[in-house]
Amino acid sequence: MIVVGGGIAGLTTAVVLAESGRPVRVWTREPAERTTSAVAGGLWWPYRIEPEPLVGAWALETLAVYEELAARPAETGVRLVEGVSEGARLEELGDWAGRVPGLRAVAGGLAARVPVIDMPVHLAWLRDRFTKAGGTVEVREVTDLAAVPAPVVVDCTGLGARSLVPDPAVRPVRGQLVVVENPGITTWYTSVAHACDASTYFIPQPGRLLLGGTAQEDAWSLEPDPETAAAIVARCASVRPEIAGARILAHRVGLRPARHAVRLERQPLPNGPLLVHNYGHGGAGITVAWGCAREAAGLAGG
Template sequence: MTAGERVVVVGAGVAGLTTAVVLAEAGASVHVIAEQVPGVTSLAAGAMWGPYLVEPRDKVDRWGQRSLEVFRELAGNPSSGVRLTGGIEASRTAEEPPDWATTLPGFRPCAPAELPAGFSAGYRFTVPLIDMPTYLDYLLRRLDDAGGTVERRRLASLADAGPAPVIVNCTGLGAQELLPDPDLRPIRGQHVVVSNPGLTEFFSEDTGLSPDLLCFYPHGDTVVLGGTAVDGEGALTADDKAAANILARCAEVEPRLADARVLEHRIGARPTRATVRVEAERAEDGTVILHNYGHGGAGVTLSWGCAEEVGKLLSVT
């Protein structure tokens, strides 16, 4: 990549904006095109760092660890929306902790008295929590400071983003039709945002492949409650029954949430495929196309590592 080279990034979710920031700060002339700015699925994220249920394992570990380093740095900036927060991940069966959790600060097994009723194992650690509306605004400001520009426009194909020598595809679920990529599918997620009754720590249940999740993430005056993971569904309308079940599950673990005021519902469609796609190809007209999508529910967790991988690919393409 040469200084001032024009790069078009398609997509303004967390993958697209992070990639745009990395490239712009490296000296590229970055222009972002997206129908929604910022992307609604990223806005709907919880969001807690944790590289779960996503492949390929070796690359995911590397991308996730790099992102963790950056989030720890950003936690020192109050305007970023990133905070290091302690809490518990628990299981109703005697499960071993995930490898990624054991390396986090403050990691230790929970004593039985620390666990809610019905849980048999749990682990305490400190991890970045990201308030997504605040964080995505932070990325947009950082992109603007680096000279990047943003255009709100719906594309019929990646070719519509040109002419440009380099196009970066961060379209998430949109890649299903834009490329097309038949291996991509939605996993619908819903969160409920409530007023914070005084929570300072997160809680997350290891629910495996269940579509019914249980987690709550405090972000100052609000708490994000989760959630759902409905494979194959991409509708973005609120499901009142699912919301009621989310509230009930969370209040069973933390009774103070039972009377919390509901502020909003956040719904997104996680762009999921067998493996995250971060790779380069050259179109027939010579355009370099760099792909960065298919992160499933780990888009935030992998965002900085994948964005820097795109930068490395561009430098050798």
């Protein structure tokens, strides 16, 4: 069995399959540390992902895993962190919200203690867990899923599915972040207007603070825009003024693989492999990783 894609969806799915006793290889166009997943903010929260009823179940299943992994933050990269989603209202969220421990209404929004994942650490941990289960990771590009030499191929190609499947319903939603020295902020904050391509959030990670962000649909540029970066810092500083003077460490851009709905299904190919698709997670691949991985593994026979 071959899993195509080495980001959060691919590696998590590969772990589930390998630990079920299946021989599994991961083929990835680039190492995990260079995938879109590696530049993600890392906050567990269903964001820009459909369909909501299924997403809620996948997200809660993933939350339970992260709560266990948070007991070993240095190893897994997962911590439980308090924060506020400004403008969010419990009645406007799906049924999943009522099952998040400690999620509560506060002045102006909702507060919760939820997982924050240090993505470079977590991806490395997933890869190590996968190889310890007997799996192998190969850096190689796939141009034809039907030609992959395995009876079962699990498609976790994210935005790559647009051309590889091909599936024109997969579209990029560009996210830009600014990484700064943390001036002492220990809580996360989000304020997202879904009708706007700009948002405001900051997420504390070990040794740094991630500032965001943008949600620019159908934008393909991976080059950080200086004006956008300045606007991100200004928006975050309007919430926490100490951010204004924080030293900038890096700029990041990632393209979220958006779709009208996650594609998680079997597709037998005539005279070819069984394809199992697991892509289209938008801005919440981290949030639904384990729920989707387990369902994909079931579809693959794992």
